[in-house]
Amino acid sequence: MEHLLQVEHVVRKFGGLTAVNDVSLHLDQHELVALIGPNGAGKTTLFNLLTGMIPVTSGKIDLTTEQSRYDLTRKSPVQIAELGLSRTFQNIRLFKSLTVMDNVLAAMTNQYKENFVTTIMRLPGFYRTEEEMRVAAKQLLDLFDLTNYATTPADKLPYGTQRRLEIVRALATHPQILFLDEPAAGMNPEETADLTNLIKHVQEEFQITVLLIEHDMSLVMNLAERIYVLDQGQILTAGPPEEVKSNPKVIEAYLGEGED
Ligand SMILES: Nc1ncnc2c1ncn2[C@@H]1O[C@H](COP(=O)(O)OP(=O)(O)OP(=O)(O)O)[C@@H](O)[C@H]1O
Ligand SMILES: [Mg+2]
Structure with missing residues (x-):
């Protein structure tokens, strides 16, 4: 069986700095995988490569669906989004002055415009009207406990709530793979x-694949089926949470970070 997403020997250089250095990894359908590692390890850069925001210096990223195989390194961010890869940002990117509801509708409308024909072909009747979009948006807001904020401007939301809205926006495009860049950053333990x-819940309900970057180990250890550890641009180790947690190389990489 082919992997849903296959990253092979990917390198990304910024001038003299190699931020991502020969990374190979894969995601299978309906997996929940974590990407962890010290600050500056190259985690966000890898997300930027996977979503086409920056080009790879070398290496290959393949998406294999039931229909076809796609070389993502040759595709634009819009094309990659259309193939069902969606992300949130470490530095929250919302339309600050728009309401919560309008932020979600804007995400859907982008999809609707750029993707009208393919969307209709893939899923007949999917957001044919604004009313349908509103109903779907309301359901998502409800699921994320944001209904009471529907008419609140995004920048008036508490920080942790803005992060939830980012996830709703990413889900509004009906992704098959969701990349979450530090979804719990700035949240208190209860919010986390x-x-x-x-x-x-979302991963099960929407049958999606999730790759998440997170520093909060309670979240990572509770959620991830597998973990990749990135350190200085390279995969240090990978495996199930129990194995990764007790790996001396991982402990050293994190302790090393704590010392400086
Ligand atoms: N656009 C860029 N131009 C130059 N250097 C960059 C760029 N983006 C990232 N870098 C560098 O690449 C390295 C990896 O950064 P990256 O943001 O991917 O790390 P990270 O693992 O996400 O860290 P953190 O946990 O702090 O978010 C860092 O040294 C960073 O300064
Ligand atoms: Mg980062």
Whole structure:
């Protein structure tokens, strides 16, 4: 069986710095995988490569669906989004002055415009009207406990709530792979626990594949089926949470970070 997403020997250089250095990894359908590693390890850069925001210096990224195989390194961010890869940002990117509801509708409308023909072909009747979009948006807001904020401007939301809205926006495009860049950053332990349950629920409910970057180990250890550890641009180790947690190389990489 082919992997859903296959990353092979990917390198990304910024001038003299090799931020991602010969990374190979894969994701299978309906997996929940974590990408962890110290600050500056290259995690966000890898997300930028996977979503086409920056080109690879070398290496290959293949998406294999039931229909076809796609070389993502030759595709634009819009094309990659159309293939069902969606992300959130470490530095939250919302339309600050728009309401919560309008932020979600804007995400859907982008999809609707760029993708009208393919969307209709893939899923007949999918957001044919604004009313349908509103109904779907309301359902997502409800699921993420954001209904009471529907008419609130995004920048008036508490920080942790803005992060939930980012996830809703990413889900509004009906992705098959969702990349979450530090979804629990800035959240308190209770919010983080709620978010952990929510991510699990969404992954099961929408039958999607999730790759998440996170520093909060409670979230990672509770959610991830597998973990990749990135350090200085390279995969240090990979495996199930129990194995990764007790790996001396991982402990050293994190302790090393704590010392400086
Ligand atoms: N556009 C860029 N231009 C130059 N250097 C960059 C660029 N983006 C990232 N880098 C560098 O690449 C390295 C990896 O950065 P990256 O943001 O991917 O790390 P990270 O693992 O996401 O870290 P953090 O946990 O702090 O978010 C860093 O040294 C960073 O300064
Ligand atoms: Mg980062």
